[in-house]
Amino acid sequence: MSFGNTPSAHRKKRLTQNIAFFIFRLLSFSVVAILVVILGFILVRGISVISWEFLSEAPREGMTEGGIFPAIVGTLCLVVGSMLFAFPIGILSGIYINEYAKDSWFKRFVKLMTNNLAGIPSIVFGLFGMALFVHQFGFGDSILAGSLTLGLLALPVVIRTTEEALKAIDNSFRIGSLALGATKWQTTRRVVLPMAFPNIITGLILSIGRVSGETAPILFTVAAYFLPKLPSSVFDQVMALPYHLYVISTSGTNIEASRAMAYGTAFVLIVIVLLANLLANWLRRYFGKKVKMN
Amino acid sequence: MNSVETKDVHLYYGDFHALKGITMAMRKNQVTAFIGPSGCGKSTYLRCFNRMNDLIDGVRIEGEILIDGVDIYKSSIQVDDLRKHVGMVFQKPNPFPKSIFENVAYGLRVNGTKDRQFIEERVERSLKQAALWDEVKDKLKKSAFELSGGQQQRLCIARALAIEPSVLLMDEPTSALDPLSTAKTEELIHELKENYTIVIVTHNMQQAGRVSDYTAFFYLGELVEYAKTKTLFTNPKDQRTQNYITGRFG
Ligand SMILES: Nc1ncnc2c1ncn2[C@@H]1O[C@H](COP(=O)(O)OP(=O)(O)O)[C@@H](O)[C@H]1O
Ligand SMILES: [Mg+2]
Numbered sequence: 028m029s030f031g032n033t034p035s036a037h038r039k040k041r042l043t044q045n046i047a048f049f050i051f052r053l054l055s056f057s058v059v060a061i062l063v064v065i066l067g068f069i070l071v072r073g074i075s076v077i078s079w080e081f082l083s084e085a086p087r088e089g090m091t092e093g094g095i096f097p098a099i100v101g102t103l104c105l106v107v108g109s110m111l112f113a114f115p116i117g118i119l120s121g122i123y124i125n126e127y128a129k130d131s132w133f134k135r136f137v138k139l140m141t142n143n144l145a146g147i148p149s150i151v152f153g154l155f156g157m158a159l160f161v162h163q164f165g166f167g168d169s170i171l172a173g174s175l176t177l178g179l180l181a182l183p184v185v186i187r188t189t190e191e192a193l194k195a196i197d198n199s200f201r202i203g204s205l206a207l208g209a210t211k212w213q214t215t216r217r218v219v220l221p222m223a224f225p226n227i228i229t230g231l232i233l234s235i236g237r238v239s240g241e242t243a244p245i246l247f248t249v250a251a252y253f254l255p256k257l258p259s260s261v262f263d264q265v266m267a268l269p270y271h272l273y274v275i276s277t278s279g280t281n282i283e284a285s286r287a288m289a290y291g292t293a294f295v296l297i298v299i300v301l302l303a304n305l306l307a308n309w310l311r312r313y314f315g316k317k318v319k320m321n
Numbered sequence: 322m323n324s325v326e327t328k329d330v331h332l333y334y335g336d337f338h339a340l341k342g343i344t345m346a347m348r349k350n351q352v353t354a355f356i357g358p359s360g361c362g363k364s365t366y367l368r369c370f371n372r373m374n375d376l377i378d379g380v381r382i383e384g385e386i387l388i389d390g391v392d393i394y395k396s397s398i399q400v401d402d403l404r405k406h407v408g409m410v411f412q413k414p415n416p417f418p419k420s421i422f423e424n425v426a427y428g429l430r431v432n433g434t435k436d437r438q439f440i441e442e443r444v445e446r447s448l449k450q451a452a453l454w455d456e457v458k459d460k461l462k463k464s465a466f467e468l469s470g471g472q473q474q475r476l477c478i479a480r481a482l483a484i485e486p487s488v489l490l491m492d493e494p495t496s497a498l499d500p501l502s503t504a505k506t507e508e509l510i511h512e513l514k515e516n517y518t519i520v521i522v523t524h525n526m527q528q529a530g531r532v533s534d535y536t537a538f539f540y541l542g543e544l545v546e547y548a549k550t551k552t553l554f555t556n557p558k559d560q561r562t563q564n565y566i567t568g569r570f571g
Contacts, residue, residue, distance in 0.1 A: 207428035208405035
């Protein structure tokens with residue numbers, strides 16, 4: 028065995044590694060590049076229509092003029108509404124599945140169902156929401172029906188996120204707490220949840236991003252084609268950004284004339300999702316620090 | 322006087338017979354060491370005393386375990402009460418991601434103590450008992466994770482002492498520590514036995530010799546020999562004990 032003079036087998040090994048790394052790097056770069064192109068494309072076309080008027084006024088002239096304020100408000104209503112529904116139920120289910128449920132057929136069944144729920148196409152949620160909330164419960168096309176439908180869509184994501192975050196907490200912390208005479212609930216609330224919190228919250232906010240961009244579930248449950256006034260109760264219809272985008276790109280009165288508005292709307296939607304992701308990152312770091320300190 | 326007493330204890334993990342009829346008694350305010358090759362059931366037996374085995378699916382226990390005269394497996398026993406009475410320190414230090422102060426106060430808080438002054442006094446006393454006070458008294462609000470491994474283990478001891486158990490179980494408490502921290506912890510065990518009954522699992526025979534008054538040798542789920550530490554190490558009765566302490570297996 029000697030250093031210095033490299034036998035050809037070693038050279039070949041290193042060459043293989045270099046080629047592999049080159050390919051990996053190339054692929055990662057292309058993913059980033061695609062993202063940048065999409066964002067840049069929307070940005071360049073959308074930025075010119077962004078103005079105070081665009082953000083604060085209702086659409087006019089067959090949606091070729093004016094702004095998208097009602098749609099922004101509508102989307103915010105739906106996001107808040109769906110989260111009020113999905114967060115408590117989803118988080119509690121996640122806690123139950125990971126902390127309480129014994130490994131039984133029931134637990135496996137629940138997990139299987141949540142996974143399947145996550146795989147159902149969102150249009151099916153829309154159809155189901157229409158049948159159940161709009162008609163059966165008689166909520167009509169409303170913020171309530173739309174929020175519940177979107178909430179159902181977010182539920183599996185919230186459950187999974189909570190579950191994964193809890194699973195990542197080392198068991199020795201639970202054992203340590205139980206050995207001091209804490210009950211299971213005290214252990215969960217005082218030790219496990221604070222540790223899992225940063226990751227749970229990140230997942231929640233990512234699910235907000237998902238919900239705010241969905242069109243299919245709101246199509247038959249809440250979204251209005253054109254409704255320039257703001258909602259006054261949860262039983263009102265609203266406009267929403269993704270649906271508005273769909274409408275003015277496909278079935279507006281004058282599609283060419285509203286093209287710029289469409290890019291502006293897409294731009295606002297993307298900014299909302301990006302802001303949510305930034306917030307998620309920031310919260311994770313903020314709470315991550317706090318958990319260690321307190 | 323006996324603090325922990327077990328009669329013909331059998332434990333099964335599913336089909337696996339891990340403890341095979343163990344009868345022994347541990348004296349109050351003495352240190353009892355469990356030795357034996359790894360996998361012989363020392364930890365399993367220790368976890369019976371604060372019912373931590375309850376947390377493992379598929380465990381079945383037979384026999385009787387009395388702590389300070391009370392049958393701890395009878396139905397009227399609340400496990401959280403039992404665990405206040407029987408504290409435990411683990412192999413790997415496992416402080417909570419909280420401040421040093423809150424780590425020690427935790428056991429008090431979960432057991433319903435609200436009185437701030439009482440908690441502060443108890444935290445200070447426990448940290449002093451665990452020989453950690455001087456090192457941390459100026460940074461009680463700092464995260465426990467900033468302490469060294471040895472300090473973290475003493476913090477875990479303080480945490481266990483804060484709720485004033487009568488029995489303290491230690492499962493290889495120094496196996497993750499450096500020699501200096503190990504020496505400190507052993508010294509601490511020596512001082513603690515004045516107020517506590519201590520049962521310590523160790524794979525280190527020198528340690529058993531240094532810290533314990535009585536030693537029990539386990540092999541394949543059985544209690545092979547149990548005697549005063551000096552007697553067991555100088556004059557073992559069973560061939561298997563002799564083989565083990567002379568390093569012929571394990
Ligand atoms: N949770 C468990 N499930 C199944 N078997 C276990 C479990 N814990 C320990 N055992 C088995 O029980 C025996 C005793 O283990 P343990 O008490 O940890 O031994 P020791 O502490 O003496 O090294 C070993 O054979 C081990 O594999
Ligand atoms: Mg062990």
